[in-house]
Every structure is written in structure tokens, then in C-alpha cells.
Amino acid sequence: MADDDKDPAREVITTYAQSHFRYFRTADGTVYAQRNGHPVARPIRSQGTTGSHRQELMVGLFRDGRGVFNGTALKEALDLIEALALTEDVQPVHIRVAPGFDGATWLDLGRADGQSVRIHPTGWDVLTPDPREVSWRRTQLTGELPLPAKDAGDKGIDRLLRLTNFATAETECLAVAWLIGCLGPSVPVPAPFLTGPQGAGKSTAGRMLVRIVEGMTGDLRRAPKDEENLITAVAAGWVTALDNLSHMTPELSDAMCCIVTGAENVKRALFTDGDVFRARYRRPLLLTGIDVGVIRPDLAERLLPLRLERPRVRRTEAELWAEYEEALPVVLGSLLNLTVKVRAVAAETPTDLRMADFAHLCAQLDAATGWGSLTAYRATLDDLNDDVIEGDLLAQTVLRHAADIAPGAGQQMTSTEWLHLLTRLYSGDDCRALPKGWPTTGKVLSDRLKRLQPTLAARGVIIDSGRTRGARYIELARTPAPPGEQQSL
Secondary structure (H helix, E strand, C coil): CCHHHCCCHHHHHHHHHHHHEEEEECCCCCEEEEECCCCEEEECCCCCCCCCHHHHHHHHHHHCCCCCCCHHHHHHHHHHHHHHHCCCCECCCECCEEECHHHCEEEECCCCCCCEEEEECCEEEEECCCCCCCCEECCCCCCCCCCCCCCCCCHHHHHHHHHCCECCHHHHHHHHHHHHHHCCCCCCCCEEEEECCCCCCHHHHHHHHHHHHHCCCCCCECCCCCHHHHHHHHHCCCCEEECCCCCCCHHHHHHHHHHHHCEEEEEECCCCCCCEEEEEECCCEEEECCCCCCCCHHHHCCEEEEEECCCCCCCCHHHHHHHHHHHHHHHHHHHHHHHHHHHCCCCCCCCCCCCHHHHHHHHHHHHHHCCCHHHHHHHHHHHHHHHHHHCCHHHHHHHHHHCCCCCCCEEEECHHHHHHHHHHHHHCCCCCCCCCCCCCCHHHHHHHHHHHHHHHHCCCEEEEEEEECCEEEEEEEECCCCCCCCCCC
16 A cells, blocks of 8 residues: 555554543543443643553554554544534533432542442442443542452451450541541541550551552551641641641631631643642541641531540550451442442431531431530530630630620620730730730731630630621620530530
């Protein structure tokens, strides 16, 4: 055949690619390639170490006898494919957990064959999802999970709890509730904070919880030095676990709040003048540490303290992890069994808690098992409020002043007047020095009180603001005492 009769290389590549792969775009315009019938999708512009579409296309062409093509031909073909895919329907890609059809959710096992777990209130099964229902995105953080045991019953949960050192039964049921929440793609879950004395096995327990969802390659990390690196790590995986925290900066605290309840990061796309790159994320977060110091009120509402105790009998790392790895299929199977039971139960959603979805999950878990996870969750939030108050001298001073206000009554003043009153109350007759961070202006005081609103409300003190006669005011009021009860702060 004459050279003029041969198809150009870019046409050979394009024809082969369109017959062996499905191409689609996400809402942000990124084009993905999916081998026909396979749920794993790869961005066509990726050069990642997990395998790029360019690489799998080159391998496919070579193995099918189509030849080896130079970079120019591949680039031209992929440019055309990308342009054509921008006219296709939009479909999201997911990491590890995804919503499915008919109220089901999917768990990616990280396997090369694409097998995943379909979880439905009627049961769960290991299947290969239809690529148009679920498209998985894999990264280096996507570890492989074992096939869950179908006949696990509930014995896997017991085996897991025997391997950990949780201090109380209430702590154990909250840990299980968090694991069930991790299997829901649309359920924001509070961040477990594994705490306890030195040698309590906090890091080991954290790894065990993480590896149930992320596989044996899942691990804990040190907290990144800046928010951008933290967001990059969060967006590349499902569960983010930060180990041995000893200090919580305001920036890290705010970033953790965004991770738990969801946010979006926008930055300029590389090698462009005006395009932007959008990264949406809401991920399960896990923390370990002995003490992180003062906890800000907004983060306290998103934490789930899980206390551990020192084990009486020590075991070697090799022995412990060998038993855990052997038990993991049974643990995962039991967790899936319990998840199905929980999702099949109807329960009333508590309306007084910030993390209402997780509170509803706890109520479902209690209805399915008879546990007391919702009561335990309320108790942890109450303890966290105490921690916030103990670390905030302004909150302590406000509560001290509110103790002199009759239940059901209130007091209105401008922010400057409140600042003078609270400063005098703190300084006392001996005019002691004000602590570092004490509000210096009425505006700073107003902002601080807004942050403290949920914490103070939990102690029966309501902070409100308004305007009258052209002047803004802050109102501090005591909630009315229940009939027949005496309210105390």
C-alpha cells in the first residue's frame, strides 16, 4: 500500500480510542477516559504514577498490533478526543465512596478488576458497577481492600473492638457510628479525636479505623505546614488521618472545619492566564494526640472525642497487625451488615445538634442495636463545651456575669459598653493585667461573642444583636428555667 493510502497516525489512534474507551467530562470540564465496561476513570491529561490514560492507550495500541506511535500523533489524537468529549454529558467521578441508583451507595475496593461493594437497605453485594452509574477515580492514596466476608455476622465488630483500647462502651459505639458514616457519600461526620495517656495506642487505633475503609496501605500523617498542602492531601483520598497533634493554629482549625462540613478551593490553573481549577471536598477526618490546647468553638462542634486507655498486656507490632490483617475481611463484612441494618431503620432526626446528619445516624444505630450512641454523642459535646470554656477567659467572664441575670431576663448594651463591663469584671479590684488575646475594641468583642454563641447557648446564655435608635447593641440573656427546676451556670 502506498504511503498516501495509509491513514494518518492520529486517525488510527482516535479510531482505536473511541472503540475501546468511553470519554466523558465532569462538571468542572475535566475529561476522563474509561475502558469499556470498567468503572475506573482516568483524566486524559494526567501523567500520574497511578497510570495515565496516555500510557494505557499506548499499551493497548501496541498489544493489539496497531503499532508504536510518536508523541506528536498521540497529542493530536488526545486533543481531538478531549474536544469531542466536551460535548458529552456531565458525570461525576468519586474516590472510594459514591452514591448509586435506587438509594444505594458504593464502596470502591481498589481492585484492578473494578469490583466494588453495593450497599442498599435491603443488603449488600460485591459487583462491578455500571460505568454510567459509578465512575471511580484512583490516586496513590487509594489502597486495596479485601473482599468482605459474607458470613461475618457481627463478630467482626467484636474482633475490632478487642484489638483497640477504647476506654468505655460509649466510646466504642461512637467509633462504630463514625465508621458507618464513612460509608455514606453525603453524610458529614464529625472528626474523631483519639486521645488518652501516653502509651494508650492512639496511633495504632487510628490506623485500624482508617484501614477498614482505606486498606492496609492507609496510614496516619503529620499535619501539613500550610492549608494548601492539607487540601491537596484531602482531595486525593477519602479518609484523612492526622497523627500526634499537639497544637491547633487558628488556620488549621478553620481548615478542619471546612474539611468536615465541605468547602471548595479555587486557584489558577497551571499554564493559563485566566482559567481556574476548582477542588470541592468534604471528607472524613481523624485526629490523634494527647492534648491540642485550646479548641475553638466552631471546631468543637465538629469533633468526636474518643478516649483510649493503656492496655494491660502489650503485644508486638508484627503479632498485632498480622491478626488485624487476618480479621479485616470479617471486620469489613460485619460493618457492612450493620450498615445495612442501620439504613433500613427509621429514626427521628435530632434538631438541636450542629451535625444533624451524624446525630440521625446515631439515632438509627440505637434503634437497630439498642446501643446508646446518641446519648454518648451528646455527652461528648457537653464535655467539649467545658473544654472550650476552660480555655477561654472571655467565656468564663461572660458566664460569671450572666449568673447575676435572672432566668428569662436579658441585658442590652453597646459592644463598647460590654467591653468595659467585662474588662472591669475580669480585672476586679486588684486591676490584674488582661490576658493575651483579650478584646481591645468593641468590634473585636462582638466577633468573639459570635464565635462563642453555641458554647454559651449550651450553658443557658443567649447572645443576640440588633439595632435601636440608630445604635447597634448586644443582648445577653438567660434562658428561662424549666418549671420546677433551678437553673445554674
